[in-house]
Amino acid sequence: MEQLIDTQTRQELSRLFRETLMRVVDITVYSTGDEDIHQFSRQFPMELAELSEKIQVKLLPARDDLTNPSMVIGKDLGYRFTFLGAPYGHEASTIVEVIRLVSQGRSSLSSRFQQALQRLDKEVTIQVFVTPSCPYCPQAALLATGVMLANPMKISVEVVEAQENPQLSMMYRVSSVPQQVINGVMESITVGVQKEQDFVEQVIRYGSNEPEKLLAEMKQKPSSDLPDTVQGEIELTTANFDEALAKYPRLVVDFWAEWCMPCKMMAPIFSDLAHEDTTTVYAKCNVDENPEIAERYGIVSIPTVGVFRSGQLTREIVGVKPKNQLASEIAKALA
Numbered sequence: 001m002e003q004l005i006d007t008q009t010r011q012e013l014s015r016l017f018r019e020t021l022m023r024v025v026d027i028t029v030y031s032t033g034d035e036d037i038h039q040f041s042r043q044f045p046m047e048l049a050e051l052s053e054k055i056q057v058k059l060l061p062a063r064d065d066l067t068n069p070s071m072v073i074g075k076d077l078g079y080r081f082t083f084l085g086a087p088y089g090h091e092a093s094t095i096v097e098v099i100r101l102v103s104q105g106r107s108s109l110s111s112r113f114q115q116a117l118q119r120l121d122k123e124v125t126i127q128v129f130v131t132p133s134c135p136y137c138p139q140a141a142l143l144a145t146g147v148m149l150a151n152p153m154k155i156s157v158e159v160v161e162a163q164e165n166p167q168l169s170m171m172y173r174v175s176s177v178p179q180q181v182i183n184g185v186m187e188s189i190t191v192g193v194q195k196e197q198d199f200v201e202q203v204i205r206y207g208s209n210e211p212e213k214l215l216a217e218m219k220q221k222p223s224s225d226l227p228d229t230v231q232g233e234i235e236l237t238t239a240n241f242d243e244a245l246a247k248y249p250r251l252v253v254d255f256w257a258e259w260c261m262p263c264k265m266m267a268p269i270f271s272d273l274a275h276e277d278t279t280t281v282y283a284k285c286n287v288d289e290n291p292e293i294a295e296r297y298g299i300v301s302i303p304t305v306g307v308f309r310s311g312q313l314t315r316e317i318v319g320v321k322p323k324n325q326l327a328s329e330i331a332k333a334l335a
Contacts (some may be wrong), residue, residue, distance in 0.1 A: 003021060003047065005047050014052070017293045020268060020272070021052055022105070023077060024056055024076075025073065026058070026073075027056070027057045028071070028075065038068075039275070041069035042059055044095070046059075054103060067084040070082060070084050073098055073216060076275070078153075078191040080155075080156030081157050082156075083095065083158075083159045084159065084160045084161060084168075088161075090137060090295055091138065091141075093138050097261075097265070098145055102149075109150055109200065110284070110286075113196065117151045117218070120154045120207045121208055122183075122209060126147065126155065126180065127172075127222075128144050128158070128160065128180050129160045129174045130161060130162065138177060139261050139264065140178035140180065141178070147199070159203070162174050172186070172189065177192050178267075180199070182207065188205070190202060193259070195258050195292070231275070232274050233271060234241070235276045235283065236272050236285045236290075237285070237293075238255060238293055246310075246311060250279060250308075250334055252306070252308070253284070253308065254283070254285070254331055255302055255306060256287065257286075260303065262303055268304040269323045269326060270284075272323060273327055299303065299316075301318050301319070304316050307334060
C-alpha cells in the first residue's frame with residue numbers, strides 16, 4: 001500500500017506532535033487479514049509513529065471480543081479508548097486528536113463538569129457510532145473522549161464504525177450518526193453532536209446511583225470568588241469578568257463555544273500554556289453563555305484569545321495557533 005499521509009500533512013503533523021505531545025502514547029492495533037481495510041488499520045498508526053517518538057504502536061492478531069480490525073489507545077496510561085473498525089475518512093482526524101488528548105491527560109471540559117464526573121459511582125461505557133463520511137462525528141467522539149479524561153477510572157469510550165459493525169448498529173437502531181449510547185441503555189441514546197452540558201448530564205443520569213443529587217449540585221452556580229493563586233485555567237462569566245480584570249494584572253482569556261471545533265483544537269494548547277506560565281492568569285469564557293462580554297469586546301470569530309494587561313485589552317489573537325506561536329504573541333502583548 002502506498003504512503004497514506006502526504007508530505008505536507010506529515011510536516012504539519014510532525015510539528016503538531018512536537019509541540020503538543022507530553023507523554024508517550026501506546027496504540028495497539030488488533031487486525032488479522034490482508035484486505036485493504038486491515039492494511040490501512042495497521043499502516044496509518046505506524047505512519048503516525050514515524051512522526052513522533054512519543055507514539056508507540058504494537059500490531060497484534062485480531063481478538064475475539066473486538067471488531068477485526070480495532071485500535072486501543074492509551075491503555076498503558078490508564079485510559080480505555082477503543083476504535084472498533086478502520087479509521088477511514090474523517091475518523092483519521094479523530095485518532096490524531098485522541099492521541100493528543102491522551103498524551104496531555106487533561107480534559108477540556110469545564111471544571112464543574114469534570115468535578116461532577118469524578119463523583120460517578122458506576123462504571124460507564126460510552127459508545128459513539130460514526131461513519132467515515134460524517135464531518136460531525138469527530139466532534140462527538142472527542143466530546144466523549146473529554147468525558148473519559150475527566151474520570152478514566154470509571155469511564156471508557158468505544159467509537160464504533162457503524163458500517164463495519166452491522167450487528168451493533170442494528171441492536172441500537174442506528175439510522176443517523178453520530179449516535180451516542182451509554183451503558184447499552186436504549187433510553188440513553190442521543191443522536192447528533194450534543195452540547196457539553198447536555199451530554200455530561202446524560203452520562204451522569206446513566207452513570208450514577210444518585211443522579212438527581214449529582215445533577216442538582218452540578219447546576220449550582222459557581223461562586224464568583226476568584227482565587228489569589230491560580231493553577232491551570234479558571235472560568236469567567238458576566239458575574240466575575242470585571243472582578244478578574246481588576247484582580248489580575250496579566251490575564252489571558254480564551255473566548256470559545258461548545259459547537260466550535262477549532263475551539264476544541266485550541267483547548268489543549270491553551271491548557272498547556274495555562275499550566276506552564278505561572279506569571280499570567282489564563283481563563284475561559286463561553287461566548288454563548290456570556291454574550292454581553294463577547295459583545296463588549298466585539299468577538300465575532302472564535303476561538304479568539306484576548307490578552308489583557310492592567311484591565312485593558314491589548315491584543316486579540318484569532319484562530320487556532322501552534323503552541324509556540326501563541327505563547328510568543330501573548331508574551332509580546334503583555335510586554
